[in-house]
Amino acid sequence: MVTLEDLKTPKKNTWCPGCGNFGILMAFKKALIQLGLERDQVVLVSGIGCHGKMVNYVNVNGFHGIHGRTLPLATGIKLANPNLTVVCFAGDADCYDEGWGHFSHAIRRNIDITLIVHNNMVLGLTTGQTTATSQKGFRTKSTPFGSIPPALNPIAHALVSNGTFVGRGYSGDMMSLTGLMAEAIKHRGFAFLDVFQPCVTFNYLNTYDWFKERVYKLEEEGHDYTDRQKAIKKSFQWKDHIPVGVFYKEERSTYLDGLPHVKNQALTKIPMEKVAITSLLESMI
Amino acid sequence: MFSVIVNKISMMIGGEAGAGITRSGFLFAKACLRGGLHVFGTNDYQSLIRGGHNFYIARADSEEIYSQADTIDLLLALNKETILLHKDELVQNGGIVYDEEESTLTEGELGRKDLKLFTVPLTATVKELGGTPIMRNTVALGATTALLTYDLDILNEVMRDTFKPKVAEINVKAAKKGYDYAREKYASEFDYRLERTTPNGKRKIFLTGSEAVGLGCIRAGCKFYAGYPMTPATPVHHFLAQLDREYGMIVMQAESEIAAINMTAGASFAGVRAMTATSGGGFCLMSEGLGMTGMTETPIVVMVAQRHGPSTGLPTYSCQADLRFTIHASQGEFPRIVIAPGDVEECFYKTMDAFNLAEKFQIPAILLTDKYLAESHGAPEFFDQDRIGINRGRLMTNDEYADEEEYKRHKLTEDGVSPRAVPGMKGAIVRTNADEHNESGYTTEDSELTTRMADKRFKKLDTLVRNLESYETTKLYGSDEAEVTIIGWGSTKGPIREAMKLLGKERQNVNYLQIMYLNPFPAAKVRRILKSTTKTIVVENNKTSQLSSLIREHLLTAVDHKILKYDGRPFNPGELSRRIMEVL
Structure with missing residues (x-):
């Protein structure tokens, strides 16, 4: 059984003290332990941004890819070997700005991977600019007079895109986040978890206090996560009352279910030497 | 012209997009191939789905051919536009197969009197058979088979191999109608003939x-x-x-x-x-x-x-x-x-x-x-499936990593190539990184390591260059003592080889160097080949002659002549040979 010690890496952590990423990192490690997953059977994919360093801090297989492209990368890995547990970490700019196009398609395909978005509503590693989830009016170096458009609503988007697992966590509540992550990873299909993660250096607005005053758990209100319409309604709650937890969950056939010839078989195990093409060639005579 | 030309034909079929032009050209060429001829086929179409103008050129010959020809011997025109666009590409006494009811031609429009006009009721025949308009092509193919006094059975066989049984049968009927009509009306009127020949034993695919x-x-x-x-x-x-x-x-x-x-x-x-x-x-x-x-x-x-x-x-x-x-x-x-x-x-x-x-x-x-x-x-020879085996390099195929030392995806090695494990292998943690990284795949910003990792990646290039010495990275056609070398890469190969046939007595003095591996550039090989050359001519389908610049970069020499074409169309052999002759 894997332990916290096993999951440690020699890399020194370079996130700012108090960064919301720490909660996500610890929750992920604990979720792996809780699920009893072996390190060598898990692949962590990350993009570019502060979140991307996850690859350096968890001792599992990892691919630190390029900005915005974690989902297609994870898609390729999972399709080639469905036996792997593939967890994709992305930032809000990474997933909702640069990689927004992939987001919709990954949801639609329902491949059995997990997407965890470190959503701090600001670009951190590039020293503070607006992102797709920055609040309207949010002032940054790139928007000194305030962000003009309203923020995207990734939860609502995932719900209307037919997502089979749509949830939101808060890194300030590591215990609940661990449970949510474990549930997301266990989900058979594409699991999407948006995680509020305060950026203590560049986000002056969405702070720990800001979240603490607003965040409430869906389960405490007895939310029915099998009802998509209700979930959509909940996804529009913002301002003073912001829900976290599982918005919606259902079992549905995955992309691989649509490929009966490889269904859950690793492509790596399909013989690739001496593939017979004689009949194909003969059909071309 | 009174002589009959046997087993040498350039046929064009043209019409609107969506009319099955490429498929028909394919059927014709394949029927020629099955009759033992050498064939080549190429298409030209516009960026649209219906309407516009598409054509396919199928060429067949008893000698080896590598590209389309400059001219057309027989034009299958599925609409009038095809005739008006291509009439001047037809050879003296060339033929046009078309439907008179659809394409009423005046002599003035045609502008030449030598052409042989073979009208065939394409649409009426299809209607009579209760077929779809796309089958007009098949009627035309049947008629063409008769004009060329070729064997209809071969065409039928190709159609049966290509189409589903029901579709094949109605097409066979349509071809027969066209064949019978043309045979009766135009017996022996066309100067071109196709005859089944004995192929030289090598199986070919199309x-x-x-x-x-x-x-x-x-x-x-x-x-x-x-x-x-x-x-x-x-x-x-x-x-x-x-x-x-x-x-x-x-x-x-x-x-x-x-x-x-x-x-x-x-x-x-x-x-x-x-x-x-x-x-x-x-x-x-x-x-x-x-x-x-x-x-x-x-x-x-x-x-x-x-x-x-x-x-x-x-x-x-x-x-x-x-x-x-x-x-x-x-x-x-x-x-x-x-x-x-x-x-x-x-x-x-x-x-x-x-x-x-x-x-x-x-x-x-x-x-x-x-x-x-x-x-x-x-139509190359049946592929030799075993000519090139599978070599996966340092991929580790065991299910388990047994080494005592921790697995490192980017381990520094003598030739730069690291042993490659894949995720899922028991006991190995496979980590890679688009950021600069250390051997284990962890991000690094260390100056010394940054240099070492770049050197590692480029060691692989050195190893690759040495490895490629045993590969056929270039090919030389013609005498290796020729004074003039035509240099090209990619698809200009066909037209260049055809153009060389047309160089007449100059042919002995010209060879053709095809460079297949462009990066890493096979500089040593190219230098060796060009040593005995006094004149180099680069042929490319681009404006700035990018191959010339590569040669200059790697060999420090300028090529003597550049023959360039960048209108989107391939070189035609005659056109290319004329341009070569100009600079010989």
Whole structure:
């Protein structure tokens, strides 16, 4: 059984003290332990941004890819070997700005991977600019007079895109986040978890206090996560009352279910030497 | 002209898009191939689905041929526009098959009196049979078979092999109608004949460059393909998508080329051979992902089928202007391989080479083709499936990692190539990183390590260059003592070889150097070959002669003459031979 010690890496952590990423990192490690997953059977994919360093801090297989492209990368890995547990970490700019196009398609395909978005509503590693989830009016170096458009609503988007697992966590509540992550990873299909993660250096607005005053758990209100319409309604709650937890969950056939010839078989195990093409060639005579 | 020309024909079929032009040309050429002739077929179409003007040229000959000819002997015109557009490409006494009811021609419109007009009631025949309008082609093919006094059974056999039984039978009927009509009305009127000959024993296949790439991909054991539709790369996707169930592959349509290359990289990282294909515009989008595969040492194959540019350019026409682009695409420096097959046969073998080299050196391999090569039909010998084996380099295929030392994906080795484990292998943690990284794949910003890792990646290039010495990176056609050398790469091969036939007595003094591996550039080989040459002529389908610049870069010499064409169309042999003669 894997332990916290096993999951440690020699890399020194370079996130700012108090960064919301720490909660996500610890929750992920604990979720792996809780699920009893072996390190060598898990692949962590990350993009570019502060979140991307996850690859350096968890001792599992990892691919630190390029900005915005974690989902297609994870898609390729999972399709080639469905036996792997593939967890994709992305930032809000990474997933909702640069990689927004992939987001919709990954949801639609329902491949059995997990997407965890470190959503701090600001670009951190590039020293503070607006992102797709920055609040309207949010002032940054790139928007000194305030962000003009309203923020995207990734939860609502995932719900209307037919997502089979749509949830939101808060890194300030590591215990609940661990449970949510474990549930997301266990989900058979594409699991999407948006995680509020305060950026203590560049986000002056969405702070720990800001979240603490607003965040409430869906389960405490007895939310029915099998009802998509209700979930959509909940996804529009913002301002003073912001829900976290599982918005919606259902079992549905995955992309691989649509490929009966490889269904859950690793492509790596399909013989690739001496593939017979004689009949194909003969059909071309 | 009174003599009869046997087994030498250039036939064009033309009409609106959606009229089945390419399919009909294919049927005709294949019927010629089955009769023992050498054949070549190429299409020309516009970026639209209905209307406009499409044509296909099928050429058959008792001698070896490598491209289309400059002229047409017989034109199958499915509409009047085809006649008006191509009448001047017809040879003296050439023939036109058309439907008089649809294409009423006045002598003035035709502008020449030598042509033989073979009117055939295409539409009426189809109506009589209760067939669809697309079958007009088949009636015309039947009539053509009669005009050429060829064997209708061969055409029927090809149709039965191509179509589903029901469709085949009605087409066989349509062909027979056309055949009977023309035989009765125009017996022996046409100067061109086709006769079944005995092939020289070698089995031949008829396929496009795209299909050959697809076959190479399957035979190379590729199990994952992701792509986004873009002419002229899409036929590879279509070909593989038909077969993925049979061959245990996943062939998927990605949401963009960016997604496609990242999916491909992901699949390769997970341990399977993976490929994507696109054209220039899509390759622009793939550039960042390509660099990522270079940095993470993830082997992938990318086929880039060039089309005319810049930007959208002529979307359905050919060009060779992406040579420099594929060699340099993406930021930073990393080794890559760029291979340009020159004909359909090379498309197969070079695809297999590309997969082997990508995996042996854990680098991206680019197969550079173009619309002309990707969509033209050639008839190579039945492929030798065992000529190129599978070499996966340092891929570790055990289920378990048994070494005492912790596994390091980017371990520093003498030749730069690291042992490659894949995720899922027990006991190995496989970590890679698009950021600069240490041997274990952890991010680094250390100056010394940064230098060492760049050196590691480029050691692979040194090893690759040495390795390629045993590969056929170039081919020389003609005498190695010739004073004049024509140099080309990619699809100009066919027209160049045809043009050389037309050089008359000058032919002895001219040879042709085909460079297949463009990066790393086979400088030593090219230098050796050019040593005995006093005049070099580069032939390319681009404006700036990118191959000349590569030769200058690697050999420090300027080529003497450049023959360039960049209108989206391939060179015709006659046109090319004239331009060669001008500079001889």
